[in-house]
Amino acid sequence: MKFSVVGDVLLDVDLDGDATRLCPDAPVPVVDVAEVRRRAGGAGLVASMLAGDGHSVTLVTVLSDDDSALHLERALDAVTVVAGPSGAPTPVKTRVRADGHPVVRFDEGCKPPPLPEVTPAMLHALEQSSAIVVADYGRGLTANTELRATLEAMARRVPVIWDPHPAGTDPVPGVAVVTPNLAEARTLVSRLESGADATPTAEEAARALQHRWKSNAVLVTMGERGAVLVRGAGRPALPVPAPAAVVQDSCGAGDRLAASLAVHLLERHSVDDASVLAVREAAAFLGRGGVATLACEPEPVKLRGRDxxxxxxxxxxxxxxxxxxxxxxxxxxxxxxxxxxxxxxxxxxxxxxxxxxxxxxxxxxxxxxxxxxxxxxxxxxxxxxxxxxxxxxxxxxxxxxxxxxxxxxxxxxxxxxxxxxxxxxxxxxxxxxxxxxxxxxxxxxxxxxxxxxxxxx
CATH class of the missing domain: 3.40.50.620 (HUPs)
Incomplete structure (x- = not known):
């Protein structure tokens, strides 16, 4: 079984430390950074999760040639990467955490770049897949017409899981499951129904999106409230409860869910059973500490300062x-x-x-x-x-x-x-x-x- 993950790759940086005092200039915490961790985010995180589970994974993406891209390549050493040129700086998301709790995040280079091109090698890698996860982070790769044509053709042959983004593109028809969270689903529905006054429920949003996208199913996630699965007109929605978990940081939950869905669908579970298993595994992932527990090499902190x-x-x-x-x-x-x-x-x-x-x-x-x-x-x-x-x-x-x-x-x-x-x-x-x-x-x-x-x- 060979998985492919296609989509936008980010560099995620975590600065972890203690906060025991306030800044004298403003009432904000001063975090003494003890550890710096860099890992692949976006599609790179999904690929890293699958590789960490022991699966053969190919990441199909575009990469820059800057220093952040070098960090990404090191973080993805367990993944086969087939990449074209991005034509834009690597997007970097840096989170500062004190005692395990997020304090602030700042983003660099995250504005949408020009539409990336795809290479024949990228398309060929997708055509060899047993299952595909599309991790759309709104940077334009999924808008490429050649890529979309290949994904639509593959959706008729293998399970395709599509994790959408409000700034991204619509999934291609025939996708097995699309996995927006509730906020994303409501944002996407509001664009379809600009005159609507009421806020849609999770089921209402899922049905509207499935009708537009022509996907086999839409699974709308709702955090600790679990998820709602819609599988087609005339079939009742399936509520999927989430096991109780103490969650400090929800980062990566959607990536874990998409990766698990791909595995269970490839194992020939029904979409109902695969959704239940994926929600459980996403909750367990957060309960264990989420992305903070993923294997990535911590870098020694070099504080070049005084006092x-x-x-x-x-x-x-x-x-x-x-x-x-x-x-x-x-x-x-x-x-x-x-x-x-x-x-x-x-x-x-x-x-x-x-x-x-x-x-x-x-x-x-x-x-x-x-x-x-x-x-x-x-x-x-x-x-x-x-x-x-x-x-x-x-x-x-x-x-x-x-x-x-x-x-x-x-x-x-x-x-x-x-x-x-x-x-x-x-x-x-x-x-x-x-x-x-x-x-x-x-x-x-x-x-x-x-x-x-x-x-x-």
């Missing part, structure tokens, strides 16, 4: 079993000695935090003519280095208080220091950390560089 970002970075790396490395200094006028030492320090662990002397601290240590570069610019320059993940500014003359907050696993100094004589060594070792040195580059110092600049100024 609280540095502390959050250290906490996240440590909780993930990584090694937190820290080093410190004034870093006034960056030079090759600095960059080599920082790169060497970063190689010792999974993140590098620079504990940076504030302007007042540098002035007390180096004299009134220093620093040459203020702490804001010094921070920016350090963060521009690939080796530096975060900067933590401290006001004291020595870094002990800063280290006590950060608690790194490794504290690094240049090779011109003796770690046995550093005042911070005992502190770092008190929580099980260690102090070490990296090679010192002779004849490279801020003072020498400042003197050289003074001679040519």
């Amino acid at each position: 609280t970002d540095a502390l959050a970075l250290a906490r996240n790396v440590r909780e993930a079993g990584g090694t937190v490395v820290a080093t410190g200094g004034c870093f006034d006028l960056l030079h090759a000695g600095h960059t080599r030492a920082l790169a060497a320090a970063r190689s010792l662990g999974d993140c590098l935090v620079v504990c940076l002397n504030s302007d007042q601290s540098v002035r007390r240590i180096k004299g009134e003519q220093r620093p040459i570069i203020n702490q804001r610019d010094r921070t920016e320059l350090l963060l521009a280095l690939e080796s530096v993940d975060a900067v933590l500014v401290f006001e004291e003359d020595t870094p002990e208080a800063c280290l006590d907050k950060l608690r790194p696993d490794i504290w690094v100094k240049g090779g011109d220091y003796d770690v046995t004589r550093l005042p911070e060594t005992a502190l770092v070792e008190s929580w099980g950390g260690r102090c070490t040195t990296v090679p010192f580059l002779p004849a490279h110092s801020t003072s020498d560089l400042a003197d050289a600049l003074a001679r040519v100024s």
